[in-house]
Amino acid sequence: MLVVMQTGATPEQIERVLSAVRELALTPHPMPGSTRTAIGITGNTGAVDGRPLEMLPGVKDLIRVTKPFKLASREMHPLDTVIHTPQTSIGPGHFTMIGGPCSVENEAMIMQTAEFLLSQGVKLMRAGAYKPRTSPYAFQGMGQGGLNILKKARKTLGIGIVTELMDTDAAEAVEEASDIIQIGTRNMQNYSLLKRVGLCRKPVLLKRGMSATLEEWLMAAEYIMAGGNYQVILCERGIRTFNDHSRNTLDLSVIPPLKAVSHLPILVDPSHGTGKRPYVSPMAMASLAAGADGLLIETHPDPDRAMSDGAQSLDFAQFAKLVADLKTIAGPMGRALC
Numbered sequence: 001m002l003v004v005m006q007t008g009a010t011p012e013q014i015e016r017v018l019s020a021v022r023e024l025a026l027t028p029h030p031m032p033g034s035t036r037t038a039i040g041i042t043g044n045t046g047a048v049d050g051r052p053l054e055m056l057p058g059v060k061d062l063i064r065v066t067k068p069f070k071l072a073s074r075e076m077h078p079l080d081t082v083i084h085t086p087q088t089s090i091g092p093g094h095f096t097m098i099g100g101p102c103s104v105e106n107e108a109m110i111m112q113t114a115e116f117l118l119s120q121g122v123k124l125m126r127a128g129a130y131k132p133r134t135s136p137y138a139f140q141g142m143g144q145g146g147l148n149i150l151k152k153a154r155k156t157l158g159i160g161i162v163t164e165l166m167d168t169d170a171a172e173a174v175e176e177a178s179d180i181i182q183i184g185t186r187n188m189q190n191y192s193l194l195k196r197v198g199l200c201r202k203p204v205l206l207k208r209g210m211s212a213t214l215e216e217w218l219m220a221a222e223y224i225m226a227g228g229n230y231q232v233i234l235c236e237r238g239i240r241t242f243n244d245h246s247r248n249t250l251d252l253s254v255i256p257p258l259k260a261v262s263h264l265p266i267l268v269d270p271s272h273g274t275g276k277r278p279y280v281s282p283m284a285m286a287s288l289a290a291g292a293d294g295l296l297i298e299t300h301p302d303p304d305r306a307m308s309d310g311a312q313s314l315d316f317a318q319f320a321k322l323v324a325d326l327k328t329i330a331g332p333m334g335r336a337l338c
């Protein structure tokens with residue numbers, strides 16, 4: 001349920017509604033807007049009896065939310081959400097690029113990549129220190145040593161960091177090293193991990209599970225938001241289908257229906273979505289056209305020698321060409337490339 005306050009409702013009136021919701025053993029989520037405040041209510045297993053709330057001073061309306069996801073729904077939050085990091089923003093009006101290698105491999109390649117990205121106007125760098133690998137014998141990431149390198153890149157160059165959290169044990173260390181915490185496809189339904197990042201105060205990039213429906217994906221976002229972290233960015237990274245011409249099937253058709261039911265921003269990762277370097281840029285362009293809020297692109301100083309995902313990583317020249325090509329259509333589409 002959503003309680004809509006009258007325009008000009010006082011802080012005391014809002015506080016009184018929050019207390020009344022808590023007295024019903026439910027959780028209030030105040031959402032200040034430009035003209036009025038709304039208060040989302042979660043925690044109910046059945047319908048909420050709104051009678052104790054509707055009579056309170058300053059309350060304009062009670063709206064029932066019909067979707068199973070509440071805080072992630074547009075019914076509860078009609079305006080698009082914009083996520084801010086110290087370096088940039090993700091959401092309407094922007095088209096936000098995140099580039100970088102699949103894994104942190106050493107300090108030199110991270111510094112070189114960060115400098116390259118900044119030269120392209122890209123303010124956020126992705127790179128995994130903890131890597132979810134299909135084989136236990138494959139490179140598993142540099143762990144804490146990798147996080148230390150990412151922290152150094154942020155401190156010396158000012159680039160924002162996006163890096164994956166794989167388990168709850170590393171939550172504090174990953175939150176400290178990152179500006180956006182990535183939850184990978186394999187962990188989209190790891191509910192302990194989702195609850196843990198619900199307690200974090202950094203934005204969370206939630207990749208779509210490789211066989212998740214739109215509703216399952218938004219329910220995973222709801223876990224994070226129900227914990228009090230409303231800064232969720234969704235990321236389509238391809239789903240598993242019968243196709244064998246590409247690593248995954250990049251489901252750009254999910255973007256319009258997602259935008260219809262949710263206010264959360266969505267990025268697209270055509271690197272994991274296609275798995276093959278020549279297909280990355282065409283699908284990146286298509287993502288912008290389909291209404292995505294930005295891209296997550298793997299790029300590496302020497303992709304053929306990358307320790308993970310080299311086949312789908314762009315080299316710097318290919319990345320720079322993609323940025324130039326995106327600029328030609330971002331402007332006419334009313335998006336500022338950042």
Ligand code: PEP
Pocket residue numbers: 102128132183184185186207237272
């Ligand atoms: C990654 O971003 O390198 C990664 C492992 O992504 P995904 O979880 O989408 O496979």
Ligand code: MN
Pocket residue numbers: 102103272298308309
């Ligand atoms: Mn990767």
